[in-house]
Amino acid sequence: MRLSRYFLPVLKETPAEAQIASHRLMLRAGMIKQASAGIYSWLPLGFKVLKKIEQIVHEEQQRAGHIPMLMPTLQSAELWRESGRYDAYGPEMLRIRDRHDRDMLYGPTNEEMITDIFRSHVTSYKDLPLTLYHIQWKFRDEVRPRFGVMRGREFYMKDGYNFDLTKEDALHAYNRHLVSYLRSYERMGLQAIPMRADGGPIGGDYTHEFLVLAETGESEVFYDSEITDLRFGDREIDYDSVEQCQAVLEEFTSRYARTDETHDEAVFAEVPEERRRTARGIEVGQIFYFGTKYSEAMGAVVSTAEGERVPVHMGSHGIGVSRLLGAIIEASHDENGIIWPEGVTPFHCGIVNLRQGDSDCDAACERLEQALIAKGLDPLYDDREERAGAKFATMDLIGLPWRITVGPRGLKTGVVELTNRRTGESEEMSLEAAIDRIGQIYSV
Numbered sequence: 160m161r162l163s164r165y166f167l168p169v170l171k172e173t174p175a176e177a178q179i180a181s182h183r184l185m186l187r188a189g190m191i192k193q194a195s196a197g198i199y200s201w202l203p204l205g206f207k208v209l210k211k212i213e214q215i216v217h218e219e220q221q222r223a224g225h226i227p228m229l230m231p232t233l234q235s236a237e238l239w240r241e242s243g244r245y246d247a248y249g250p251e252m253l254r255i256r257d258r259h260d261r262d263m264l265y266g267p268t269n270e271e272m273i274t275d276i277f278r279s280h281v282t283s284y285k286d287l288p289l290t291l292y293h294i295q296w297k298f299r300d301e302v303r304p305r306f307g308v309m310r311g312r313e314f315y316m317k318d319g320y321n322f323d324l325t326k327e328d329a330l331h332a333y334n335r336h337l338v339s340y341l342r343s344y345e346r347m348g349l350q351a352i353p354m355r356a357d358g359g360p361i362g363g364d365y366t367h368e369f370l371v372l373a374e375t376g377e378s379e380v381f382y383d384s385e386i387t388d389l390r391f392g393d394r395e396i397d398y399d400s401v402e403q404c405q406a407v408l409e410e411f412t413s414r415y416a417r418t419d420e421t422h423d424e425a426v427f428a429e430v431p432e433e434r435r436r437t438a439r440g441i442e443v444g445q446i447f448y449f450g451t452k453y454s455e456a457m458g459a460v461v462s463t464a465e466g467e468r469v470p471v472h473m474g475s476h477g478i479g480v481s482r483l484l485g486a487i488i489e490a491s492h493d494e495n496g497i498i499w500p501e502g503v504t505p506f507h508c509g510i511v512n513l514r515q516g517d518s519d520c521d522a523a524c525e526r527l528e529q530a531l532i533a534k535g536l537d538p539l540y541d542d543r544e545e546r547a548g549a550k551f552a553t554m555d556l557i558g559l560p561w562r563i564t565v566g567p568r569g570l571k572t573g574v575v576e577l578t579n580r581r582t583g584e585s586e587e588m589s590l591e592a593a594i595d596r597i598g599q600i601y602s603v
């Protein structure tokens with residue numbers, strides 16, 4: 160992409176309405192534009208990152224054996240009356256009436272709809288286990304939408320639902336989700352810690368929230384500092400292996416880590432004092448086993464091998480896809496702008512031409528651009544007639560992790576400069592070496 164042809168409406172001024180860094184930076188970098196309170200248009204740069212995050216979620220869900228589909232945003236109130244949640248949900252639900260006076264709603268989540276799909280088509284234990292998921296816009300009429308995409312009213316969420324014959328099988332599905340979530344967040348360059356959460360009216364121990372530590376987080380969290388040393392890394396896992404998935408759950412949830420809703424001072428006191436931490440966190444996902452709550456209310460039953468009819472065991476598992484942009488930026492920025500982790504960066508690297516119109520510089524930049532594209536990479540070439548300072552400021556603001564700078568002085572000795580956005584370190588090298596290096600970084 161050539162910056163002169165792109166749509167990147169960066170702002171010079173810091174928007175007054177934005178209280179936290181990620182919100183400010185997303186507005187300044189021309190990633191989003193507020194349409195109304197808690198509702199945003201995703202401008203090209205923001206849209207690109209949203210799609211990258213979505214893609215990682217898809218890949219990791221499918222790696223775990225979960226099946227993608229798509230349900231609509233608008234739902235009929237009928238199903239929610241069956242589960243009893245139409246009245247229980249409260250003012251967060253956006254209720255709509257169509258021209259035939261039918262009650263509709265903009266889905267805040269999809270348990271009812273997926274249970275209806277399941278009960279319409281699945282009748283036998285032979286079709287289990289089954290986990291379906293989708294990534295779709297949700298609407299919750301939050302009292303206080305704020306912090307940009309972090310707490311929106313319209314937001315993009317992955318929600319998955321498992322259907323299993325027994326509680327044991329459903330807990331394996333729960334563990335698979337935990338593993339796949341750990342992998343997903345790490346690929347996004349994030350550490351998200353599973354913390355014991357509140358099961359709400361259904362209760363039970365089988366819910367964890369994934370929290371990214373950040374001062375601006377809305378949740379207060381308490382944890383054993385040892386937990387931040389854990390990494391899933393690139394280990395192989397067999398998602399069908401009950402033992403392997405259970406072992407990961409135990410590894411990542413045996414130390415104290417809870418949100419304020421489940422925090423217990425007495426239990427926390429058992430953690431050695433020097434390891435006790437109190438901090439704030441951003442909830443980027445939640446997994447939940449809730450048993451037969453919906454299957455009983457809505458008649459989602461299957462026949463067992465013995466011919467008995469039993470309600471299926473279910474769980475639901477969410478990732479806040481649009482919130483993740485905010486969380487990643489909170490965790491990775493500096494005073495000059497965003498610093499994208501390689502896994503989600505909107506462009507793999509920036510190319511800055513210090514003397515646009517100089518035939519050597521232009522030719523070198525074009526060669527770089529073409530070579531990177533030929534490797535399957537997606538560079539952003541700043542080919543505008545602008546001062547070097549302005550070009551660097553834009554690159555720093557939008558946070559591409561690598562920048563190649565091409566100038567007439569370097570070209571005389573056959574070098575360009577490769578700069579790491581995070582460390583600020585620059586290295587001179589030949590054009591070919593720079594192309595190779597970027598290729599290595601992205602393993603292409």
Ligand SMILES: Nc1ncnc2c1ncn2[C@@H]1O[C@H](COP(=O)(O)OP(=O)(O)OP(=O)(O)O)[C@@H](O)[C@H]1O
Nearest residue numbers: 308309310311314316442443444445477478479482
């Ligand atoms: N208003 C929102 N804006 C953006 N993302 C959201 C919002 N509400 C929830 N999410 C994301 O969707 C994920 C799954 O939804 P879930 O139903 O668990 O949300 P929640 O627990 O109600 O969230 P919160 O406690 O932050 O209101 C959350 O972990 C979060 O990352």
Ligand SMILES: [Mg+2]
Nearest residue numbers: 368442444445
């Ligand atoms: Mg939650």
